Amino acid sequence: MIKLILIVISAVLVNNFVLSRFLGICPFLGVSKKTSTALGMSGAVVFVMTLAAAVTWLVQTYVLDKLGIGYMQTIAFILIIASLVQLVEIILKKFLPSLHAALGIFLPLITTNCAVLGMAVLSIQNKYTFVETVVFGFASSLGFALALVLFTGLREKIDRSNPPKAFKGVAIALITAALLSMAFMGFSGLV
């Protein structure tokens, strides 16, 4: 049980997917304009990552390891993640059309989101059991959501700042993200 808690703390705070491992930066920057879209995106990512963790672990142990074709890991995982994202897109289009329109291009982008694939591959490398993988998937998506919501709050403040012309927009957002990740380095060694 302690190991699960450590996994959660490490995934959310210590090696936060966005701020320490620098995975999933493009939706992190793209969607952080408004809090509502950021929350919507976080919800979608949590759903996809948790499911992806479960399914990829099953495929890995019962198909790839059984047949000894571990090298096919990336293709199989991308296949699964893509179909999961497509599933989320269909559901969102049906039940939350406004959120679907607001997310726009960033919803299909989760497919190529390195955080999702990264999490799947990492959990295999760390030789987690099934439960640990799912918890790790869920915790890392929580980490992503925490970083995203924090950054959206910051983004709304710096959108009202007036940096020199060259730094307007994404440039100043990247600098803020850098400072934020500097802050999260305080947690290193926590676990």
Added chain:
Amino acid sequence: MSEEQFYSVSSSPHVHSGASIHGIMRDVVIAMIPAFIAAVIFFGLDAVRLTVVCVASCVIFEYLSRRIMKRNQTISDLSAVITGMLLAYNLPPSFPTWMAIVGSFVAIVIAKQLFGGLGYNPFNPALAGRLFLFLSFAFAMSGNWTDWNYINADNIAAITGATPLGMLQESTGSISFLSSNSNILNLFLGRVNGCIGEVSSLALILGGIYLLWRKVITWHIPVAYIGTVAVFATILYVIDPTGNASPLFHLFSGGLMLGAIFMATDMVTSPTDKSGMLVFGIGCGLLTMIIRKWGSYPEGVSFSIFIMNAATPLLNRVCKPKMFGLKKGKA
């Protein structure tokens, strides 16, 4: 109506309380003087060197960046001076000068001017500078200390090189001697190793009282912050008195006083609403103790204030005063 003598016309109101940013910042500088005196007493010339270097380079960097960005000059509002002093207070006495200049550059140019100057920066500039130095020049920041005579287990004045928190970090066996009241007194007065501005809690508290009296800061953040650290430390102390230091030790050691009174209460980067300030203080307190207890760095104050600065915009959205005349519940 005399043609050339135009009257000034503006929107109401036409009178003002007389407060000014310059006035506020001047009060903060005055409040930091006691800590400077303590620093000079304990660390002598190094304290003067570092403070002068940091303040000068901060002001020069602000002047240059405002000039390059073709914006109006704002060095007269003393905010660069305060950033310089705060940064200097966070540096160990043995810190090389050129690194202090690099820290000032990061603090003023990257953490403040790039966002557009005072008021637009989401993070406290002095903290940004300190964290940058702390993470890039870890060895220089840990510094080779002058000796600090502490009274060890069998109460003989022994000499050690580490800072109080550093010792807490590395010690394995029982460290209850750290919490003896003679050590605590040293800690309180400042006769310890540590960064030049954070050692003397007495001087910092004096400055804090001055700020409260001048109404530059309100009690909410310092009290919430220090209170949370005290409660957290007491709980730890009660659970395992030998393995943990006493709450007083935690209060007067490291950068807590400096952080809680001067850095966390930086108006630009802390919430504006009273309840928001309380949540901010409690958040800082928790993070500081977590990092001190389980983190790999001895001092968590800078990191925790920095992270809570990131959370300030969200706190500002959540903690809002209830508008006059709104029925209960209607936002």
Added chain:
Amino acid sequence: MIETVLAITCIGFGCSFALAIAAKFFEVKENPKIGEVNNLLPGANCGACGYAGCMDYAKAVVNDDAELNLCAPGGSDVTASLCEYLGKTAEAAEKQVAIVLCMGTDDVAKRRFEYNGIADCRSAQLVGGGDKACTYGCLGYGTCASVCPTNAIEMINGVAKVHPELCIACGKCISVCPRNLIKLVPAKSTVHILCSSKDKGPIVRKVCTSGCIGCTMCVRLTKEEESISMDGFLAKIDYTKEVQNKAIVEKCPPKCIIDTSNN
């Protein structure tokens, strides 16, 4: 080797099978035409057509039959492609540009008081009715310039000036000017009366030396074409007609008529 291919293909089949069920179960009807129309539009999302961006305009065109020539940036070629795609006819809208009908720069027009407040025209108008002595003239605080998506408006000596070649006639500056000085005029028209003051001559002369004093000289000179008429004490050009008699530019006493054909 074979098992690898088999394994991957059956994972693929499994996923696609799940997706097929989901697609059927959560199916949402949407008219494919909207996507088509959206591709024809320039995608500037400038809102000149009055809709919240191109996708919204496409929906309006397909579902509730909106006008086809509303897309200002696209101009006539977008209208043509829309007509041809939807098989409808619509007269191509003539290319229009915005123009600021005031030339009371700081050297000719006086100020009334020393304004101390926000450098924004709408805000300045609220304080004492604006600090320009002429109650109709351009305040010169550049709100139109800041709101123009293509930066076509430049503030010269306290008065806004539109660069016709950059203007996409989106109308944002028109709605933002507190004194309604900016009008959309045909791009090819060259003669303009740069004044909007309806005050009598002596009052205008007191506040601005290049304001229209209502002497009706230009109206008399262009009597046959009836291209210029008087609106109170202000001469106004009827932009549906072409102004031939360019002599009015010299004859106008305060010189507030300009002809942009030469420069």
Added chain:
Amino acid sequence: MNILKAKFKIHGGVHPKYRKELARNEETKRLPLPKILRISTTQHLGAPSKPVVKKGDYVKKYQLLAEAAGFISAPVHSPAAGTIKDIVAGTGATGTPISEIILETNTTSDEDLVGVFPTNDWNTLSPETILNRVREAGVVGAGGAGFPTYVKLSPPPGKEIQTLIINGAECEPYLTADYRLMMEHPKCLVEGIQIICKVLNVQDAHIAIEDNKPEAIELLSKYIKDNGIENIKIATLPTFYPQGAEKQQIFAVTGKQVPSGGLPSEVGVLVENTGTTVAIYNAVVKDLPFIERTTTVSGYGIENPSNVIAPLGTPYQDLIDFCGGAKDGVKKIISGGPMMGFAQATTETTTTKTTSGLLLLTAKEISQYESAPCISCGRCIAACPMNLMPAELSQFCEAEDFESAAANRVMDCMECGCCAFSCPAHRPLVQHFRTAKAFLRAQPKK
């Protein structure tokens, strides 16, 4: 004892330098009739009144010059006999265009007036006739808004008024017109209150006075005690600005909060200014229309500051000359108080029914706005009596994000000026909010 201390204290409020002592102690002086009067037809809130006279007409004193146009409007009467020179367009104190009736007064005969029928006992009049007299006299709120009084005195059906509050707070610095009124005409004030009580059939009334006017409190309470009046009490309020704001005063005296966007009648309270109450008394008892009012001419820029009774339409220049002329170094001329008044470009503007003050301020009394960024120090939030967040609102307005400003209730801002007064960065906060409100009012209702 008919003096009670107000129990409730609202959030926020500021303490500007009151400087009331400048024009506080002398009697109110009367301005000799100026030669030219320029009477504005927008003397009140609501539709401007329509002139009924034309160029060249000869009018008597008290004769109707312009009739009310619509329900929320008020008639305007001639303050003196004379000939109408012209009806021209001019600019009002707020800078908005108005139309002015130029009256050349014949200062010789002052008796050439329309018949006046004072009644000796107003108790005999029914509420309807009282209301009619108030309407015909053109009485409007003298506090500064200028809301037609008869509309206010006839609350919407179903809304019962329990308490009447007479606003004697006069919290704006420099202004002492109401104070002098209370000191010099207690009888008119108290009877005016009783007339209002009769119209609204309200049982008890409070006269709210700030405790920086002890003489007024003492004089009025003695007058009430001597005449054995039970239903009028005096509520002393702590002195701070904006104690005189309607919603804040209702809360301070009764503890009730007027709901956002609602009217005081919704909580069964009505607030009336002392100046308006005396105008009601004059209209009902002496049958005099609203043709003159007391204006405080003050500030360090005027030779001898004093309270002056001037007919409507008196150019500011006449008032200034009457008070000894302006000293040099006058930087700002303000119509009304320094916190909510309007700065003037010229002294050509004329007095109206709502001109409570004319201030000539030198450079050291006024402040300059700068476009400094907000350092979110929270002083404006602590000062806002409506408990809003001016810091955040002004940043939204700066970014022209008026929707978020509306969501944060910028429409509830009453532009009292406390935030801009206490902002260390000297940001033009009130101007931000006025721009946002003007923009949002112009939006078509979705």
